[in-house]
Amino acid sequence: MRKLNIDEIKHVELNLLLAFDRICKENNLRYSLAYGTLIGAVRHKGFIPWDDDIDVLMPREDYEKLMKIHGEGTGRYRLFSSSLGNMPSGFCKYRDMNVSTKYKYIFKDVDDRELGIDIFPMDNAPLDDAEAIRLWKKTSYYRIRFDICALRFRNKFLAVITSPFLAPFRIRSRMAWTRKAEAVAMSLKEKTGYIENFIWNFDNIKERVPSSTFDEEPVMLDFEGHKFPAFSYYIQFLTNMYGDYMQLPPENKRKSHGIDAYLIDESLGL
Numbered sequence: 001m002r003k004l005n006i007d008e009i010k011h012v013e014l015n016l017l018l019a020f021d022r023i024c025k026e027n028n029l030r031y032s033l034a035y036g037t038l039i040g041a042v043r044h045k046g047f048i049p050w051d052d053d054i055d056v057l058m059p060r061e062d063y064e065k066l067m068k069i070h071g072e073g074t075g076r077y078r079l080f081s082s083s084l085g086n087m088p089s090g091f092c093k094y095r096d097m098n099v100s101t102k103y104k105y106i107f108k109d110v111d112d113r114e115l116g117i118d119i120f121p122m123d124n125a126p127l128d129d130a131e132a133i134r135l136w137k138k139t140s141y142y143r144i145r146f147d148i149c150a151l152r153f154r155n156k157f158l159a160v161i162t163s164p165f166l167a168p169f170r171i172r173s174r175m176a177w178t179r180k181a182e183a184v185a186m187s188l189k190e191k192t193g194y195i196e197n198f199i200w201n202f203d204n205i206k207e208r209v210p211s212s213t214f215d216e217e218p219v220m221l222d223f224e225g226h227k228f229p230a231f232s233y234y235i236q237f238l239t240n241m242y243g244d245y246m247q248l249p250p251e252n253k254r255k256s257h258g259i260d261a262y263l264i265d266e267s268l269g270l
Contacts, residue, residue: 001100001262004270009115009261010047011270012096013054014224016117019077020056020094021228027069029062030214032231033221034120038238039245041221041230050254054117057231059195059214060186063092063121076268080116082182088174090143090182090199092119098268102260115261124188125196125208132196135184136204142181143200149174206240209233 004012024031033041035055040048058066067083076097080087087093095116126132149170172180185198196208210233218229231237238245248254263270 001264002266004099004261004263006052006256008263008270009052009259010224012099012115012261013047013052013117014226015270016077016094016096017054017056017223017228018226020117020119023066023070024062027065029058029066029069030218031056031058031062031119031229032214032218032234033223033228035241037223038221038230038234039242041223041228042234042238043246045222046224050256052256052259053115055120056117057120057122057197059211060121060123062214063119066119067092081119082175082178088146088178090178090185091121093117094119098264100262100264102262115259120197120200121185122195122197122209123185123199124190124192124211125194125198125205126188127192127194129205132205132208135188135198136196136201138184139181139198139201142177142184145172146174146177146181149177203241207237209237 020031023029032038033055034057036048036051037054037056040046040051064083067079067081070079072078072080072084072086077094078097079092079094081092082088082090083092093116099115101115126135148166149172181199191211193211194208195211195214196205201207209231213231213233216232219232219234220227221230
């Protein structure tokens with residue numbers, strides 16, 4: 001295997017995004033660039049220079065259609081999600097199976113941290129802020145337990161001394177914690193006119209957007225020489241999330257995800 005540099009990692013990510021975009025266009029599925037990827041498109045017309053991943057958002061309806069239409073897939077690019085039963089996280093990962101990754105953590109690698117596109121579903125959100133925060137706190141409660149359950153220390157001494165503290169969280173599997181978080185995230189059946197990424201949301205109601213923004217014509221943004229969709233509410237979304245998102249952060253906060261990526265079969269190319 002050959003280790004990939006940051007530009008090669010971005011090349012792999014871009015190819016995944018192009019393939020994902022084709023699937024969505026062929027099946028009339030709505031999605032939007034999100035988070036750092038969206039900032040990159042707006043501010044840099046591509047990746048944030050120090051970033052090494054891609055995030056998108058999909059309304060739950062389209063997210064579930066994607067799972068049914070595409071399934072895991074059998075080619076080089078494959079979907080992984082709790083819906084498909086092949087990854088215990090509440091979001092979906094679209095991966096290049098010819099790339100293996102390692103993270104520079106004190107923890108052992110877990111299967112939801114592989115290099116790929118992170119696809120986050122958006123569910124019905126309450127209009128009342130307090131109720132929305134209550135849902136967010138409840139999904140966060142289960143997600144934190146998922147994270148603790150997932151801890152696998154590389155250091156054997158740490159693994160032994162932390163085992164008694166981690167045992168209560170391992171009564172349930174990571175998939176079981178995810179199922180509980182998903183049940184809460186999808187618990188509001190009534191369409192309120194707003195949706196939110198509850199399942200992997202760290203900023204409570206800052207991610208709440210009008211559901212109609214995905215029904216409107218998307219804004220096509222330049223990203224690494226291609227155009228990809230952003231929902232019409234994207235400026236307000238970025239402002240809510242990051243404030244002045246056009247301002248570069250201090251240098252000490254310009255951090256990547258610390259991915260070491262390796263090409264498995266070089267004959268297949270990037």
